[in-house]
Amino acid sequence: MVAVQSYDNPNLYNENDLEILEYISKYLALAISRKQAADALRVSEEKYRSLVCAVPDGIVITDLEENIIFINPAACKILGYTSEELTNMNFTTIIHQDDIELVRNQTKRRIKLERSQYHFRIINKSGQLRKIYISAVPIIDESGSIVNTMGIFRDVTDIEIAEREKQDLRDKLARARRMESLGMLAGGVAHDLNNILGPLVAYPELIRMKLPPDSPILDKIAKIEISAQRAADVVQDLLTMARRGRYEMSPLYLNETINTYLESSEFSALRQQNPKVIVDVSFTDANPVVLGSSSHLSKMVMNLTINAFDAMPHGGKFTLRTQVGYIDRLADGYDNIEAGMYAILTVSDTGIGINPKDIKRIFEPFYSKKQLGRSGSGLGLSIVYGVVKDHNGYIDVQSEINSGSCFSVYLPILAKIPGVENVSAIDIHGTESILVVDDTVEQRELAQVILSSLGYKVRTAANGREGIAALKACPVDLVVLDMIMDGDFDGLDTYREMIKIRPGQKAIITSGYAETDRVKAAEKLGVGRYIRKPYTLQKLGRAIRELLNQTS
Structure with missing residues (x-):
């Protein structure tokens, strides 16, 4: 409403003046309305601009040629550029070249007025590869035609890395639980089998002692003994796989330990069976010293070598290398490693390779793609893993189908130089009194026969x-x-x-399956030796004689 009033002349304005005033008021009302609308629009724009600037997700508006029209601060932060640098830049210039076609195809969907959500990779201003998740929509004018496209996106690189790490931890935990279950099963089976194998391993030696040198059955006895020992070795493989064996650790030269196997009859036979495989061996001049069990490390090398040869049935190249280096991460990430100096053993082949979906499970017992019965007991790589872990080491695997595989073993280096072990001859006979405590009848009888034959009172x-x-x-x-x-x-x-009754009582512990902490506890109390079943006359006799010869 517009009003004009005179306080001293009531007849100052006539009808014409009122008409003019009414005419002007219409335009004044229109101007006021426009001003209010402009103010409301400004307030609305400021509100939505504040909202767009405050959201943590990136917002980008491009034309149909992917040229950037608008970009918010969050998008600038994700991409690493300023708003001035990004405005009018073609969005495809920062997209990874392998994903440009994907983004263009998605833009074609937008032209068809379709929405979509998808992932693509960008290279930010600092050169880092980042993964982006975007939700894109078309911007339509009053006629219903598309004029621009808008995308709301976020950087999901760190989220995906964290999720992968969580999944890796879940996978490792699942593998550890499977190995623990199999270890418990293998340990229990090994204990029973070792008790069964005890007489088969030891009695042939006793029978041989009773037979004349020209006896026609000596050859048969020897074959029984060899077969029984092979069975005992398989049981020991089960214990090694289950990481429940007993290792005698000492400082040793890794190169020499490996070379002992390479000069063995087993490796010579392997080469003869695979004449088309070229062998390339190279040792580091550093000759690293590690704390380990020579026999178990040799078995680890043997199984890695057999695995490589099996992967090349039609020939190829077998390569074995040792070196020394500082390692803080593994190439393929199969395992986590503590940073430090390591002796590194790599065994590679140019064979059939390992399928990527199988590579995480190759160290599980009996998880093999080899033909059943063609090679070994199915425990080869499980034994390798068990030995590596029992030596506080790490293992990594890289493989490509039809190109070959490379296994890398990392063992902590020692500064101490190994000495020469002097194993002197010893008379294992005696006349002392011995008490054998065993819950298996066959084992008691076997120990009694062995020790009685050596002159002991049992x-x-x-x-x-x-x-x-x-x-x-x-x-x-x-x-x-x-x-x-x-x-x-x-x-x-x-x-x-027993030591409450007789303090200082000399004793030997035997077992086919020993809980390591229980054995160590017994040794701390005074037990002098540990012998793994099945034992031979020589092994048991020597341990007893050495312990009895020690002065109290």
Whole structure:
């Protein structure tokens, strides 16, 4: 409303003046309305501009040729450029070349008025490759035609890396649980098999001693002994795979340990069976020293070598290298590694390669794509993994189908130089008294026959409590204790009670399956030796004689 009033002349304005005023007021009202609309629009623009600038996701508007028309601060931060640098820039110039066609195809969908969500990669201003997730929509004018496209996007690189790391941890945990379950199964089976194999391994040696040198059955006895020992070796492989074996660790030269296998008859036979495989071996001049078990490291090398040869049935090149280097991460990420100096063993082949979907499971027992029965027991790479881990080492695998595989083993380096072990001859006979405690009848009988043949006076007990009663009734010079016995009273429990009766009692622990912490606890209490079943006359006799020869 517009009003004009005179306080001193009531007749100042006439009808014409009122008409003019009414005419002007219409335009004034229109101007005021436009001003209010402009103010409201400015407020709205400021509100939405603040919103666009505040959102953490990037917002980009491009024309149909991918030229950037508008970009918000979050998008500038993600892409690494300023708003001035990005405006009028063609968006495809920062997209990874392998993804440009993908983005163009998505833009064609927008021209058809379709929305979409997809991933693509960009290279930001600093040269980093980043992965982007975008939700894109068409911008339509009043006539319904598309004029521009708008995308709301975010950098998901770190999220995907974190998710991959979580998945890797889940996979490693699942592998560890599978290996633990298989280890428990293998350990239990190994204990029973070693008890069964005990007489088969030891009796041939005793029978040979009773036969004349020209006996026609000596050859048969030798074959029984060899077969039994091979079976015992397979059982030991189970324990190694389960990481429940017993290692005698000492400083040793890695090059020499590997070379011992390469000069063995087993490797010579492998080469003869595969004449088309070229062998290339190179040792580092550094000759690194590691803390390890020579026999187990040799078995690790053997299994890696056999695996490489098996991958080249029609010939190829086998390469073995040693070197020394500082390592802080593994190439393929199969395992995590603690940064430091390592002795590095690489074994590679030019064979059939490993399928990427199988590579994470190749160290699991019996997980093999080889023809059934063609090679080994199915534990080869499981044994390798067990040995590496028991030496506080790491293993990495790289492979490509039809190009070959490369296994890299990393073992911590020692500064100490290994000495020469002097194993002197010893007379294993004796006349002392020995108590054998074992819950298996065959093992008690075997130990009694072996020790009696060496001149010892032997008594036996069927369990730990019976053994304690026997020791109370009559002292003995040495006790041979089975570690794992039925019930809740094992070798450690038995020895604890024995030393209460006779402090300093000399004892040897034997077992086909020994819980390492229980064995170590027994050794701390005073047990002098540990012998793995199945044992031979020489092994048991030497251990007993050495322990009895020690002064208290």
